[in-house]
Amino acid sequence: MGLPPGPDREAVERVLGLRRELLPGAPGPSPRESAALLLALALSRRDDGSGDILGCEVPAPAALLLLGAGKEEVISPFPERLRPAPPARSCLRRGFLGSPASPGTLVQVLAGAALAFRLRGEPRVGLCVLDRSALSTSAWHEGFNLAAVQRVPLVVAVLRSPALSPDPVRELPPVTRMGAAYGVRAATLDGACPLTLLDPARKEVESVRRDGGVRLLEILLPGTGSDPVPHRSL
Amino acid sequence: MDATPKDSLPGDSGLRDRPDHVSRSLRGEPATFLEAVSEALWEEMERDERVFLMGEDIGVYGGAFKVTRGFLERFGARRVIDTPISEAGFTGAAAGAAHMGLRPVVEMQFMDFISPAYDVITNYIATSRYRGSGPVPLVIRGPVGGGNRGGPFHSQNVEMAFFHTPGLKIVYPSTPSDAKGLLKASIRDDDPVIFEEHKGLYRAPQLREVLPVGDHLVPLGKARIHREGTHLSIVTYGLMVHRSSEAADRLSADDGLEVEILDLRTLLPLDDEAVMATVRKTGRLLVVHEDTRTGGIAGEIAARVNEQAFEWLDAPILRVTAMDAPVPYAAVLEDAFLPGVEDIVTAARYLARY
Numbered sequence: 256m257g258l259p260p261g262p263d264r265e266a267v268e269r270v271l272g273l274r275r276e277l278l279p280g281a282p283g284p285s286p287r288e289s290a291a292l293l294l295a296l297a298l299s300r301r302d303d304g305s306g307d308i309l310g311c312e313v314p315a316p317a318a319l320l321l322l323g324a325g326k327e328e329v330i331s332p333f334p335e336r337l338r339p340a341p342p343a344r345s346c347l348r349r350g351f352l353g354s355p356a357s358p359g360t361l362v363q364v365l366a367g368a369a370l371a372f373r374l375r376g377e378p379r380v381g382l383c384v385l386d387r388s389a390l391s392t393s394a395w396h397e398g399f400n401l402a403a404v405q406r407v408p409l410v411v412a413v414l415r416s417p418a419l420s421p422d423p424v425r426e427l428p429p430v431t432r433m434g435a436a437y438g439v440r441a442a443t444l445d446g447a448c449p450l451t452l453l454d455p456a457r458k459e460v461e462s463v464r465r466d467g468g469v470r471l472l473e474i475l476l477p478g479t480g481s482d483p484v485p486h487r488s489l
Numbered sequence: 490m491d492a493t494p495k496d497s498l499p500g501d502s503g504l505r506d507r508p509d510h511v512s513r514s515l516r517g518e519p520a521t522f523l524e525a526v527s528e529a530l531w532e533e534m535e536r537d538e539r540v541f542l543m544g545e546d547i548g549v550y551g552g553a554f555k556v557t558r559g560f561l562e563r564f565g566a567r568r569v570i571d572t573p574i575s576e577a578g579f580t581g582a583a584a585g586a587a588h589m590g591l592r593p594v595v596e597m598q599f600m601d602f603i604s605p606a607y608d609v610i611t612n613y614i615a616t617s618r619y620r621g622s623g624p625v626p627l628v629i630r631g632p633v634g635g636g637n638r639g640g641p642f643h644s645q646n647v648e649m650a651f652f653h654t655p656g657l658k659i660v661y662p663s664t665p666s667d668a669k670g671l672l673k674a675s676i677r678d679d680d681p682v683i684f685e686e687h688k689g690l691y692r693a694p695q696l697r698e699v700l701p702v703g704d705h706l707v708p709l710g711k712a713r714i715h716r717e718g719t720h721l722s723i724v725t726y727g728l729m730v731h732r733s734s735e736a737a738d739r740l741s742a743d744d745g746l747e748v749e750i751l752d753l754r755t756l757l758p759l760d761d762e763a764v765m766a767t768v769r770k771t772g773r774l775l776v777v778h779e780d781t782r783t784g785g786i787a788g789e790i791a792a793r794v795n796e797q798a799f800e801w802l803d804a805p806i807l808r809v810t811a812m813d814a815p816v817p818y819a820a821v822l823e824d825a826f827l828p829g830v831e832d833i834v835t836a837a838r839y840l841a842r843y
Binding site for chain 1 (some may be wrong): 568570577579581612620621622
């Protein structure tokens with residue numbers, strides 16, 4: 256574990272232990288799940304409905320366990336071979352939203368949740384974790400554009416993994432350029448070692464909490480085991 | 490933002506803050522259908538600070554039909570939000586705000602434009618309770634219906650696009666009083682409500698009425714007898730309540746037929762009890778709707794009557810509807826496309842003679 260001793264490291268170790276209990280025999284967290292966990296670690300977590308909100312469109316049981324999800328929220332009703340899947344159900348009290356059927360829709364919903372934070376003057380932040388393929392949808396555009404226009408406190412993290420996306424992502428422009436088109440500050444982070452994501456993610460979350468507005472993060476992930484880019488697993 | 494709704498509305502002092510068009514009931518003046526909708530929104534926003542509005546041109550411009558005229562000045566840009574042209578985006582955002590405890594009311598500039606939001610409404614909002622994700626209390630409202638020469642993109646009735654989606658409610662009022670009471674009830678409901686307002690009713694002078702004073706609520710899911718009768722029943726809603734009423738006047742004067750008219754008011758959930766009661770009373774049923782014929786609500790009502798009141802029928806169930814076509818632009822074609830008084834009279838006479 257590359258995190259220094261402290262609450263973050265303890266939280267990650269606890270979550271990985273829980274994950275092993277709930278998914279016995281399952282492989283360790285994938286690059287996407289590892290990235291989602293470290294991003295979620297940047298959020299203010301409460302169990303009384305007053306914390307930040309995570310919406311995650313990729314399978315990331317570890318991120319949900321971090322927020323206090325139970326077995327029924329982490330284990331998908333799909334067959335064993337498809338587990339784990341993105342969660343269908345939400346637990347607003349603990350701070351996560353279930354994933355809708357259509358990629359990109361969660362950006363719309365998170366934009367509205369963050370709008371509610373702004374309307375009520377609450378120092379809360381929404382974090383939306385998506386696969387790069389969601390950015391091909393009109394749902395993504397409408398949600399992100401609305402969030403940008405309204406300057407709601409929202410961080411959108413886009414996981415870009417060449418091996419896992421149905422889109423020819425090598426042909427697509429970097430999302431930093433897309434951020435500029437929406438007037439949103441964007442950055443690209445190397446997710447080959449997921450532990451390195453925590454500090455920049457926390458910086459962006461706190462910046463949004465303080466100043467409002469939307470941030471767009473592109474997380475570059477390695478692909479499968481045959482991918483030449485090395486991946487440091489949790 | 491105060492999370493606790495007020496128990497009561499402002500008294501006479503509220504008059505000082507309210508423009509005329511949203512204070513007809515307090516003044517005891519007759520209100521149009523459109524003013525009744527505006528008054529419902531205004532009162533709910535005054536009563537409950539969780540209620541806010543989203544939609545295209547609803548703020549500075551006051552809405553395409555001026556339903557929200559004066560709202561921006563009274564409630565501010567935080568609660569009257571002009572959105573980009575993105576029906577899916579702001580409907581999805583309304584769902585997120587509803588998850589966080591607010592009560593959004595979304596305006597579709599024309600209900601025809603709800604189709605881009607079909608995915609988020611049916612796959613996300615309507616399934617939320619069933620996915621264990623809790624209620625999504627929001628209202629999607631807007632103008633529907635033909636007769637205004639709007640053509641295929643500004644004249645549709647959208648109820649049946651959503652009628653078979655469990656998890657939604659669909660409301661379609663026919664009078665100013667019902668519009669106000671049903672809209673207020675919809676805003677307070679914990680489920681998502683699609684609220685249809687026929688453009689032909691908005692400013693119809695003959696429909697002006699003095700609205701009930703006070704916190705006027707009309708429960709969802711309860712139909713209303715619009716006109717008592719004994720010879721046959723017309724089950725209908727929206728503008729067609731008034732077309733059917735005209736037809737009933739003629740049938741009474743020319744044929745001596747007394748027609749009972751049941752105004753559904755809420756299409757989902759459908760008030761089966763009221764439908765069966767009128768069928769059992771008259772034994773003859775005509776269903777009238779402005780929506781197109783195939784897959785229209787008349788088919789569902791006929792099936793339910795077949796299941797629950799077949800023995801009481803003395804004649805086949807008939808329907809008068811729009812034709813199965815897009816709404817035409819040309820006036821002569823649109824008039825032929827829409828169900829009219831003559832169509833209702835003809836069908837009713839056939840039923841009565843059967």
